[in-house]
Amino acid sequence: MSKDDFFIGWAETPEVDRRFMLGAGLSIITGTTAVGIGISARQRPVGSGTWNMGEIREWRGIATSEPYGMIRTLDLDGTERTALLACQGKCGVSAKIGALAGKPVVVKGSLIHRGRHAMIAVVDGLDWIREDPDGSIDGLAFPQPEPIMDVSLNGEIMDSKCWFGAMRPARGKIHKSCASLCIRGGLPPAFYVRDMKDQTALMIMTSGGYGHNKDLLPFVAESVSITGQLQRFGDLFLLDAPVSAITRL
Amino acid sequence: MSHDYKMVQWNPFKKRFDVWMLSGVALYLVSFITLTYATQPEGNSFTPIQAMIRATGTLAFLMLNFILCIGPLARFSHRFRPFLYNRRHIGVTTFLIALVHGGLVLLWYHGFSETNAFVSLFISNPRYDSISGFPFEVLGFIALIIMFLMAATSHDFWNANLGPGIWKALHMSVYVAYGLLVAHMALGALQFEKRPIFFLVLGTGAGTVILLHLVSSIASLRISDRIGHEGWLRVAEVRELEDKRAKIIRPVDGDAIAVFRDGDRIAAVSNICRHQGGPLGEGKVVDGCITCPWHGFQYRMEDGQSPPPFTEKIATYATRIMNGTVYVNPKPNPPGTPQAPSEVGGSNEQG
Numbered sequence: 001m002s003k004d005d006f007f008i009g010w011a012e013t014p015e016v017d018r019r020f021m022l023g024a025g026l027s028i029i030t031g032t033t034a035v036g037i038g039i040s041a042r043q044r045p046v047g048s049g050t051w052n053m054g055e056i057r058e059w060r061g062i063a064t065s066e067p068y069g070m071i072r073t074l075d076l077d078g079t080e081r082t083a084l085l086a087c088q089g090k091c092g093v094s095a096k097i098g099a100l101a102g103k104p105v106v107v108k109g110s111l112i113h114r115g116r117h118a119m120i121a122v123v124d125g126l127d128w129i130r131e132d133p134d135g136s137i138d139g140l141a142f143p144q145p146e147p148i149m150d151v152s153l154n155g156e157i158m159d160s161k162c163w164f165g166a167m168r169p170a171r172g173k174i175h176k177s178c179a180s181l182c183i184r185g186g187l188p189p190a191f192y193v194r195d196m197k198d199q200t201a202l203m204i205m206t207s208g209g210y211g212h213n214k215d216l217l218p219f220v221a222e223s224v225s226i227t228g229q230l231q232r233f234g235d236l237f238l239l240d241a242p243v244s245a246i247t248r249l
Numbered sequence: 250m251s252h253d254y255k256m257v258q259w260n261p262f263k264k265r266f267d268v269w270m271l272s273g274v275a276l277y278l279v280s281f282i283t284l285t286y287a288t289q290p291e292g293n294s295f296t297p298i299q300a301m302i303r304a305t306g307t308l309a310f311l312m313l314n315f316i317l318c319i320g321p322l323a324r325f326s327h328r329f330r331p332f333l334y335n336r337r338h339i340g341v342t343t344f345l346i347a348l349v350h351g352g353l354v355l356l357w358y359h360g361f362s363e364t365n366a367f368v369s370l371f372i373s374n375p376r377y378d379s380i381s382g383f384p385f386e387v388l389g390f391i392a393l394i395i396m397f398l399m400a401a402t403s404h405d406f407w408n409a410n411l412g413p414g415i416w417k418a419l420h421m422s423v424y425v426a427y428g429l430l431v432a433h434m435a436l437g438a439l440q441f442e443k444r445p446i447f448f449l450v451l452g453t454g455a456g457t458v459i460l461l462h463l464v465s466s467i468a469s470l471r472i473s474d475r476i477g478h479e480g481w482l483r484v485a486e487v488r489e490l491e492d493k494r495a496k497i498i499r500p501v502d503g504d505a506i507a508v509f510r511d512g513d514r515i516a517a518v519s520n521i522c523r524h525q526g527g528p529l530g531e532g533k534v535v536d537g538c539i540t541c542p543w544h545g546f547q548y549r550m551e552d553g554q555s556p557p558p559f560t561e562k563i564a565t566y567a568t569r570i571m572n573g574t575v576y577v578n579p580k581p582n583p584p585g586t587p588q589a590p591s592e593v594g595g596s597n598e599q600g
Contacts, residue, residue, distance in 0.1 A: 006532075029276060032308075033276050036280055036304070036307060038450075040304075091363065173441055177373035177374050181364060
């Protein structure tokens with residue numbers, strides 16, 4: 001080995017080391033990038049939800065605070081539709097509806113939606129909801145939950161806001177902490193099921209007609225089995241079951 | 250070396266290296282994010298922050314794999330020493346990428362709530378009693394803290410002030426961080442992304458790191474006590490010693506000894522560089538000084554001291570030549586102690 005072959009960082013780099021570094025550097029960068037491409041191309045589909053945060057508008061309809069903050073409105077597509085309500089962050093707003101529950105209201109916020117599932121993320125501050133003096137409850141009043149059948153289903157408990165489009169992906173263990181924070185904050189929990197034919201369904205979870213909250217946290221974002229009653233609530237499906245009816249798979 | 254501390258001791262080689270490294274980082278991130286969006290089914294798309302979380306997380310893991318492979322690779326082939334020379338830059342860059350990953354996770358998954366994000370990190374998933382359900386974010390957080398401590402103390406200032414023993418022990422904790430990160434991925438992303446490539450990347454990365462370290466360790470095992478003479482250890486025949494190079498002797502007790510030959514002079518010093526513990530015996534005598542193969546730190550053959558203005562000192566050992574055979578006394582002199590080299594054919598040669 002000649003004197004020049006010995007690499008010393010502070011001295012001039014030997015030519016043989018320069019050539020090796022060039023080849024090795026290019027190989028490492030190319031290889032690492034190829035691995036990255038392989039990983040990125042094989043990720044699971046993350047869902048089609050969207051949140052148009054910049055499109056703040058007003059929505060007219062009837063508000064309710066039970067089981068969760070919701071508004072029944074014609075402003076989504078001209079038919080009677082239900083949109084869940086949420087704050088801009090990880091919290092529900094049912095406690096803030098107060099005396100306006102059951103009354104015509106105007107709600108200001110942006111739309112989060114996935115398929116026919118809709119949620120309005122209301123603006124910060126106190127003026128996100130006001131009574132609508134020109135509104136009417138005719139045709140928009142919330143119906144009573146209508147029992148469909150008793151069911152026993154396997155699936156995953158998640159928070160509705162993220163699954164509707166606030167986050168993508170919004171399922172599984174990597175999202176567990178976020179989903180727990182959302183449900184702890186009062187956002188409506190949802191039960192997501194997928195059958196053998198890859199058909200999916202989403203139900204908003206209740207217990208005895210009231211909303212769940214922290215009681216669900218031990219089961220969030222895990223595979224669970226729930227035995228309860230499937231109900232129709234306008235254009236929503238509810239799964240009414242106490243936490244004692246939930247079993248981890 | 251250590252007479253003057255600057256944030257980065259830049260030289261042209263380091264600058265070129267960093268340009269290449271940062272170009273590679275940019276290429277990876279752009280490619281990953283582009284493909285993340287391009288390969289999702291129509292109508293599906295990641296949020297930009299979640300795409301960035303994945304890009305930075307995977308890149309930091311791959312870079313840490315490479316960092317841990319540099320040491321063994323440099324033992325197998327000295328051509329990898331330039332990577333070793335720049336390992337600190339790769340390490341700090343890896344920490345910064347991991348910091349972006351961790352910061353975005355904290356913001357996105359644990360922020361926007363009345364619960365403090367750091368509190369949420371520890372309580373949102375309470376399943377500490379489960380393996381598959383274990384809160385993997387906590388493992389990543391601890392690994393990030395370790396990486397922070399390493400990045401913050403990576404400068405020679407800390408090496409000099411903490412002392413080589415503490416500094417080395419602190420930086421060996423990279424293996425703890427790596428183990429935590431493997432568990433972080435296995436109990437986190439791999440619980441959601443179950444396609445083979447994710448397991449393949451994690452398994453290949455961890456397997457390569459473990460295998461290289463195993464082979465490297467076996468190769469440098471203390472083989473045996475050497476047949477000596479009156480407590481001195483036999484090194485080699487004089488003619489077997491390559492000029493400007495060393496033979497490493499590993500006594501059963503004590504540190505390894507590097508026995509150098511420079512022309513007709515033969516001297517022995519500790520095999521451990523005072524800087525970062527580099528293997529001096531794999532170095533070379535340059536301009537009369539023993540030169541470490543890792544970062545080019547130098548020591549005089551006759552007293553184990555760095556030439557002025559530098560102040561590092563290493564242990565020296567007595568040598569002698571009998572009947573054409575070189576011996577070394579395994580009892581070290583205090584660092585920096587003058588020890589006259591043996592002269593081939595000189596008056597101190599016996600036999």
